[in-house]
Amino acid sequence: MSSPCRASLALAAVALLGGCDREERDSRGQPVTETVPAGATADTIYPGGPSGSTVTLSPKAAAYENNAYHIAQGQQLYGQMNCVGCHAHGGGGMGPALIDDEWRYGGRIEQIATTIVEGRPNGMPSFRGKLTDTQIWELAAYVRAMSGQVRKDAVGARTDEPSNTPPLTQTRREPIVPGEDATP
């Protein structure tokens, strides 16, 4: 190919480089060294001031947060593990609403994962030992996607089931200001 074509091809490649991890499919979910940080509570008061850098994200967060494959798996698990029974399609019911910006126990992915594993006293069941680590993090990634925290190009617009929540791709991003998660 003549030179102009090769130049434009290289340019385009660089521009789209960001896309490649979004669709990475690792169905096995390689175990990353650190599992769910036990006991990580909601953004809380650090006596004597926050220790050094602000809250360090778990290394797994990056692998799951904006990954289309994991969010899609999380969407299916959300329906099949009966989360939809209590939280409906994000509006809530027996359980609290998930598409609003109030996160009683923290809105970051590892906090949601902790909620799923530990359960919560007011009725959230504990799925420790009932779901694999990967499944729990996939569910947490999807729950974050419901309130628009996730990049738009990683989520599917709608499911093929009857539901009338706004398409995830159009869900307005609800701001989570670190440390100011709303408490009831």
Place this chain on the structure above:
Amino acid sequence: MNTVQSVFGGQGAEGAQFLSLMTLFTVVTTIIYLLVLAYLALALWRRRRTEHTVESGDHAAEPPPQRTALIGWVALVNTGLIVLTVASFLTDRAMARTASSPALEIEIIGHQWWWDVKYTGADPSQSLETANELHLPVGVPAHITLKSADVIHSFWVPNLAGKQDLIPGRQTDISIKPTRTGLFRSQCAEFCGVQHTHMALDVTVENRADFLRWYRAGLQPAKAPTAPLAKAGYAYVMTRQCAMCHNITGTEAGSHFGPDLTHLASRRSIAAGTLPMNRGNLYGWVADPQANKPGSKMPTLGLEPNELHAVVAYLETLK
């Protein structure tokens, strides 16, 4: 030539009708093909007495014998096609007639990469649900209703009959009248995702008595395990990940996300035909399903060795 998964089997009424129609089509098309080849060969290598080319000056000439030959050829092609069309239409109607008096009602629901097979009937308490296996009594026309739970799949048992798609939101059906007993293999024929390859179904055509014996055994709930290792396996299955996705009638596990395991050990294959059923494969599958069927919805649980032995021991009691 395999007799397990081939259109030449003809063990079903529709399969036999297919074979006779296929031979008719093959004969007619081969004759037409040989005629074309003969005409071509003659046209290329015949000794030229007269030629109508630029060099001979009358290249525009179109002698009458060729024109009549053209009309003859069109007539031949038309009659050939009409014969084939009518034969095809009659065979189609004959196949549709087997659907007239179904004695067995079956419902198959396609999932992403396994088959949910339900024997429904007038009396709901006698309905049987199993997965990835289909038993048919020989000589009895069975009416199968096909539904899909997610994407489009296609139900195809080459030895018995043609295929029908399973389409979400629609209900298609197919009628099969097996005429000879045997063990057959069916495979999903419409691309349905990562593991479309491993979405097979073991089809067993047996005489009426064997079928009823299998059916009554299928209606029994899973027997509680007695051996200590199997009991430990039962405890793991009921309290850990397995019960979240699988249904074992007669126990606490009641989820339909994954295939029904009530009589897993009496099936011929594991994970929709991915592995033949034996102890080694049970170990291999439960230990690391993602190795055998990457992308499958069954996660790799990371079982401890003792848990693995217990679970496999319990699964083997699910006869």
Place this chain on the structure above:
Amino acid sequence: MAGAVRWRLAALFICTLLATPAFAQTGAVTARSVAQADNGNWEMPGKNVAATRFSAMREITPANVRNLRVAFTASTGINRGHEAPPLVIGGTMYLVTPFPNKLIALDLTKPGAPTKWVFNPKPPTAAQGVACCDVVNRGAVYANGRLFFNTLDGRTVAVDARSGKLAWQTKLGDIQRGETMTMAPTVANGKVIVGNSGGEMGVRGWIAALDTGSGRVVWKAFNTGPDKDVLIGPRFRPFYAMDRGKDLGVKTWPPGAWKIGGGSVWGWVSYDPQLRLIYYGTGNPGPWNPEQRPGDNKWTTGVFARDVDTGQAVWFYQSTPHDLYDHDDINEIILVDMPVAKRMRPVLLRPARNGFFYVHDRRTGQLLSAKPYSYMNVAKGIDPHTGRLIPVPEKEPKVGRVVRNICPAAPGAKDWNPAAFSPITGVVYIPHINLCMDMGALEANYIAGTPYVGADVKMYAGPGGNRGVFTAWDPVHARKVWEFKEDLPLWSPALATAGGLVFYGTMDGWFKAIDQRNGKLVWQFKTGSGIIGQPISYRGPDGHQYVAVMSGVGGWAGAIVAGKLDPRDGTAALGFVNAMKDLPARTDAGGMLYVFTLPR
């Protein structure tokens, strides 16, 4: 004991006969209540075992109700749905609150009714996670000096009415399997009759009788499964052929489905002392997706009559075989004697959730009349010969397809909130709802302790745009006497008084009184939160008539406020949020008792 009851009945006949001419319709022989005489107390949610909710107090009348004013108020300190009625025994008023189910005793003899004592059953907080439609409690019942009520985590508790000390408690439900208890018990012949709730959690419904003295389980009957579990024996003679057969609780289900098939008992139980029969309705079959449970799904969504002492089933009538739309049949059962073809017959009246007003002969279960009392398009009617509901096929929910415009919606034409019967007019006053829904069925997965629903629902106002309706229904001629519309669904029960009034509350907090004869609004008062509580009327220590009600929005209809749900998802709270998006703007949660009386 039996003699005393008969005497009191006679007395009642005499005084009602006296009262009748004052308000009788033109010459119609009205139904008469079989309830005991009114001693000014309010000892059980239904006022009496015939569940008439009729108070014989006549001091407050349409004429003077205009100047009704608040006597005193009391806060329960809990912001969920208050569905329980205040009970009044002698000089003390008892309140049962939603979770954590506190039992509060107020001393009516002192001004401002200060708190005498509070009994805390301390149910585990996790129980809130398996309560399908708000952590409500429908009330306690008083008998032989004790108060009996259920706690959310599945315990029946008996408390000494004077001291507030625990007499006994019996553990009956298991929250790990999704079982809770929210119903108000009924005391019949020395037994406390209770049932479980959890139809949406794949729970197997049952009803049990506990001895009022010791709390021992006298008998327990399941609503699915083999006949021996359902206590069906030789005495069982259902009137219609569809309910006859051996082990129908197993045969009308796919194999093993009856173990998680619902049929819970979370509504009302009535008792006929003469016939010694208790009457109660069974809940919806689980899961909501009908394709997953082919067959009639016996004995769900039907009415049982059982012998109170042995629990043996005497008759059963299935209102909705193979229920498609979660139309639990647990609504109140009012026992009256009524002229049928010129002969007085003992009947029971049921404004059922599937939209029909059933009148049965309560000795045999024979259907005497069944007419729709609200708009419906899912059923063509009831076949009088077979007693079977005739469904409309194209309205049947299918997996993989949304069926639209299903009326009445899942909460039915009237949910749990019981109607009141006034023997003066012989009319049943029904506060109910007018909602339709779109429903899509999905394959449900049973995981113990998690919801087992398998349906996606979205509700909206029915024809006319109003979500609530108040209907006065004449059971004798099976027709509406009058009816008026309400904007919000009516989730509060009704109270009829001998003074010729009917009291009810609306979900945005108005406590209203209407004239029994024409339904005209004669008085209303704005309380702090939506009213879904049961209004009562009693004779205070000073001999005057008081009317009391608890205001605190919640329940399934008020879940959007009680649970702070997000209106953007219409399927929230099993579809109710889509119909109640304006409720948060019109009321907030609350928990307050209001007691009204005439100025002295």
Place this chain on the structure above:
Amino acid sequence: MSAAELARDGPTLHGPELAARLERSWSRDPGLLGWLATVDHKEIGRRYLVTAFVFLALAGVLALAMRVQLARPDQNIIGAARYNEIFTMHGTTMMFLFAVPVMDAVAIYLIPLMLGTRATSFARLNAFSYYVYLAGGMLLWIAFVLNVGPDVGWFAYVPLSGPEYGVGKRADIWAQMVTFTEVAALSVAVVLTATILKQRAPGMSLDRMPLFAWAILVTSLMVIFSMPSVALASGMLLSDRLVGTQFYNPTENGDALLWQHLFWFFGHPEVYIIFLPAVGFVSEITATFCRRPVFAYPVMVMAVVAIGLLAFGLWVHHMFATGLPRVGYSFYTAASMAVAIPTGIQIFCWITTMWLGRPRFDVPFLYVVAFIVTFVIGGLTGVMVASVPLDLQLHDSYFIVAHFHYVLIGGAVFPLLGAITYWYPKVTGRLMSERLGKLSFWLLFGSFQLTFFPMHLSGMLGMPRRVYTYPAGLGLELPNFLSSIGAFIVALAFVLFIANVFLSLRRGAIAGPNPWKAGGLEWATSSPPPPYNFAHVPSVGSATPLWDGPLKWMSGLRVDEKEMLLTTVVSARPDLREPVPEPSIWPFISALALTVMFVSSIFSPWAVLFGLVPLGVALIAWFWPKQLEPTAEPVIE
């Protein structure tokens, strides 16, 4: 300046002086900007050809990867997810980025020469179409390289490609690529239809038009009528995936079959869009190498038109297994059988041409013979799968893979290779080597049969399509192994053919204007033809002008401005002088703006709105009228 002083190509101006004057006004300025701004149909045709063959090579490599994975049972050389991406890319590239564009390429290059005109109509639209096609191809392949390539099959059935099961942006990229290629194909179709109908040499009435031109006319009309169907389908898929509409959501009364109907209504005409140009190649090659025009010209034209019409009436034979009413299916069985009649007639006429003429066994003619031998097998297996009972067993099995490779490679690629060998001298001025040509021909013909005939058997042994492996013991080992071996030899044959193309650029024998002594007008100009094609516009007296006596030339077109002659539609009498657009960079910039709009609209619906602004500006600049000095119009003698 009065009309008289204008320089015209007439008796006063001819020979090398005329050629120099025309060269100056018709050539484009050099350099990258000139390269991007060209409107010369020959240059655009060459670029299309080269790009299409690059995509053929890429997709061919993917085919080899698939055959390596399928050579032995239960292999895991390529993972399941990657294999799905590979077969999707192979199918999509072959159908959308190679087959249709390569036929457009040859047509864009040859039609003006065959019709005796100096340029195509809408020349800038022609340039625009190439850039849009290139952008579509690059979008698909860059996404594939960046692990975002589609993995839902070249037909992307919903709901697998829908919002719930089509993960991430993979299916969006496939759908947008379809939008690109169908904009390009529609543009080319409009260009070719207008050129064929309005720019034929004077005297070339419709019954004297070359058969290739007829084939291209019918193909272009089929593109115009079928592409909008897939445009609508992919547009609705994109809106389902991005904005959450419910077109294909079965639970909200959408329908999964809506996609299949819309796709196959385009899908079947698409395969005839690929096949009909090949029919044109075969007619031209047969006529030249049998030294006489094709037998029964009007019957051949009617057959081409009949195929064009019938192609729209039989798309449901792709959906025989979807449970539609069975009586309805029998109408489509009849229609599918009927489309075999015109093809049968054409085969007969070609062989009769060989019978009456004296065939010369040069490489192009060998490809025609191979075409007949191979395509008829494909056609007959097509007749088999037209029958519902047979198709229910054979549908979506490797029998179908064999069938469509026979009709696509046999029916379109063989004639294409013959056409390239036949018109190579006209394009480059040199002949391709006969020896290397024959070697690569026989290698290709033999290995093709070895590769694809066993697939009939593996299909009948129950091997479904699109499986990344198969279990041992089903008798599939031998046919798959043979196919894999054959595939590598086919690749070798292609490499030899490409080598022959490159080597002959310099070492091929000098060809001169008419090396094959053919009858068409394209052989009346030099090889390679000058930018203006013909110094004087030829006028035609018969269907094969060069065979029927000396050519007569017309004159009177301007020399200092780019001008061409328009003729009437049916009898091609001279009608108007038409100024030919100047080279312009704006089609390239419009294509760029369109690309930015399409690609960004995958990520946000607002891009469709904001993307229109730059596109609008570019289009306005593109259509800005050129200031021509007003001149009186003299009457041509």
